[in-house]
Amino acid sequence: MYVDTEFVYTLDDLRNWPNRSLFKGTALAVVGHPIAHSLSPAMHNAALQKLAQTDPQYADWRYFKFDIPPEGLGEALRLFSANNFLGLNLTVPHKTLALDYIYPEAATVEDAGAANTLKFVKEFNRWHGYNTDGYGLRHALKDKSVEIRGSDVILLGAGGAARGAALECLVWQCASLRILNRTRPTIDLLIDHLKKSTACNPLTQLLAFDFADPGLHANAIVINATSLGLKNNDESPLDLTRIPRPAFVFDMIYRPAETRLLKQAAEMGIPFANGLSMLVHQGAQSLRHWTGIESVPVDVMQRAVNSALISS
Ligand code: NDP
Numbered sequence: 001m002y003v004d005t006e007f008v009y010t011l012d013d014l015r016n017w018p019n020r021s022l023f024k025g026t027a028l029a030v031v032g033h034p035i036a037h038s039l040s041p042a043m044h045n046a047a048l049q050k051l052a053q054t055d056p057q058y059a060d061w062r063y064f065k066f067d068i069p070p071e072g073l074g075e076a077l078r079l080f081s082a083n084n085f086l087g088l089n090l091t092v093p094h095k096t097l098a099l100d101y102i103y104p105e106a107a108t109v110e111d112a113g114a115a116n117t118l119k120f121v122k123e124f125n126r127w128h129g130y131n132t133d134g135y136g137l138r139h140a141l142k143d144k145s146v147e148i149r150g151s152d153v154i155l156l157g158a159g160g161a162a163r164g165a166a167l168e169c170l171v172w173q174c175a176s177l178r179i180l181n182r183t184r185p186t187i188d189l190l191i192d193h194l195k196k197s198t199a200c201n202p203l204t205q206l207l208a209f210d211f212a213d214p215g216l217h218a219n220a221i222v223i224n225a226t227s228l229g230l231k232n233n234d235e236s237p238l239d240l241t242r243i244p245r246p247a248f249v250f251d252m253i254y255r256p257a258e259t260r261l262l263k264q265a266a267e268m269g270i271p272f273a274n275g276l277s278m279l280v281h282q283g284a285q286s287l288r289h290w291t292g293i294e295s296v297p298v299d300v301m302q303r304a305v306n307s308a309l310i311s312s
Contacts, residue, residue, distance in 0.1 A: 003062050005041045010070045017083040025060030028082060029291060031076065032091035035067045037255060037306045040089055042309070043283050046304035050297040058291075065169050070097055077101050077127055081120045087290035088118040089283070092227065093161025095133075102129040111197040113190075114163040117286040133161050134168025136282025137223070137252070143277050146248045148284050152210060152217050154245055154246070155179045156237045157225035158186040161252055166190065170206070171199040178216075180209035180238065182226070184191075195232040220243035222261075224251040229259030236260035246270055254279060280305060 003023050013020045014182070030040040044063035052058040060163045068076045070093050077098075080088060090098050095114040102118060104110045105128035115129030138148055155166055158181040169177050181187045187208045194200050205215065213282065227238045230253055240246065249265035252275040258266070265272040280302045286295045 005045050005062055005064055009064055009066045011066075011068055011076055011079075014066065014068075014076060014079045014083065017079065017238075021064075023062060025062060026086050027080075028061065028087045028089075029066050029080070029085060030063070030089040030091060031066045031068050031094055033067055033069050033093060035065050035091070038065050038091070039255075039279065039308045040283060041065050042308035043280065043301045043304045044083040045285065046114070047056070047284075047287055047297050047301050050300045051291070051293065055263055068094070068116065070094065072102055073097055077118075080166075081125075081127065086120055087286065089161075089286055090116050090118065090170075092160070093249065096107040096163070098127075098129060102127040104129050106130045107198075108134065108164070108167060111194075111199055112163040112167040113193050114160040116160070116164065116282065119264045119289055130286070131164045131167070132282040132285035132289075133164030133278075134171070136278040136280075136286045137165050137250070138168050138172060139281035140273065140278035141248075141250060143222070144248065144273050146221060146250075146271075146310050147222070148173050150173050151222040151247075152176045153178070154220050154243070155225060157181055157227075158183070158190045159225065159227075162225035163190060163193075165189075165223055165252075166194055167197065167199055170194060170197065170201065170204060173201065174204065176205035176215070178205075178207055178213070182217065183207070188246060216244055219247040220244070222246045222249045224253065224259070224261055225251075227253070229253045229261060230255070234260065236264060240264050240268060248272065250278075251275060252278060255311070276305060276309075 041063050048058050048061045103126050107245040108113045109129045117130040118127045147184040153169045179187050226237045254274045254276040262272045284298045
């Protein structure tokens with residue numbers, strides 16, 4: 001049976017899912033608003049095809065994409081479970097909103113206040129939440145031989161992805177974490193939330209970013225977790241010449257491949273990376289939660305996103 005996994009489905013499609021899709025297997029999906037740009041279906045369907053070569057059950061698994069507005073998330077989660085969806089990835093703007101509807105299976109969800117991976121557990125009739133963004137970020141940095149442990153980190157953004165990133169930096173014992181965001185009260189909320197987490201070591205400096213801060217040192221890791229840069233004409237979220245020279249600049253955005261922030265890092269000769277490898281690592285960790293398989297085909301997933309980017 002042919003199933004179009006690149007089509008952008010809506011809440012209306014979900015209300016009518018058996019007729020709309022004719023799909024009878026185990027379904028997975030990424031849910032966001034907007035979502036058309038997502039490479040997750042290409043990445044996960046390639047991984048499922050690979051898994052099916054050694055275990056035929058995965059031949060009946062498919063990964064879809066859904067554009068669901070924030071006010072539709074509660075209804076959508078009920079419909080997803082009623083229609084045999086096993087797993088979901090959540091992206092903008094659902095990562096924090098989902099906490100009202102799910103059971104936080106991993107401590108990272110409560111500690112970060114955000115979930116990006118859900119698994120429906122029939123036994124309890126509820127969605128269990130995980131956060132794999134921090135894992136994805138740490139492994140993407142590792143791919144570039146950049147270690148969070150002992151580093152000063154400047155985190156740009158305080159939304160869903162920033163929350164996972166901030167928690168990972170604390171768990172992996174960065175030396176300091178400074179958070180900069182357009183909306184100041186959101187920084188304070190995030191810092192208050194993180195300070196309650198057991199991951200927050202009292203010796204780690206956790207504070208709002210300030211250009212006048214005498215504690216700003218050279219060789220920090222700058223991480224962009226804002227959505228500023230997604231549009232080609234977007235400004236940079238931080239002028240790198242205004243801070244002591246960083247050791248590495250990471251942008252979670254992967255499309256465009258080089259944001260203004262990364263262009264400036266390149267011009268200044270500072271090593272940098274975009275979010276493509278983070279996408280792969282966080283996706284691989286989601287797939288482990290859904291399948292229970294540890295050795296998911298990360299290389300296949302990486303190749304799939306590379307070729308999806310080239311052909312789009
Ligand atoms: P959210 O909507 O939860 O957060 C968006 C963040 O961006 C907030 O801090 C918001 O600030 C800030 N922001 C939005 N617009 C502007 C603007 N015009 N100027 C300054 N700041 C702005 O989104 P997510 O946290 O889920 O995602 C953030 C980014 O990270 C997205 O680009 C997403 O694609 C990327 N991402 C990449 C991943 C990967 O695997 N590579 C994984 C997860 C996310 P404010 O509080 O003021 O609104």
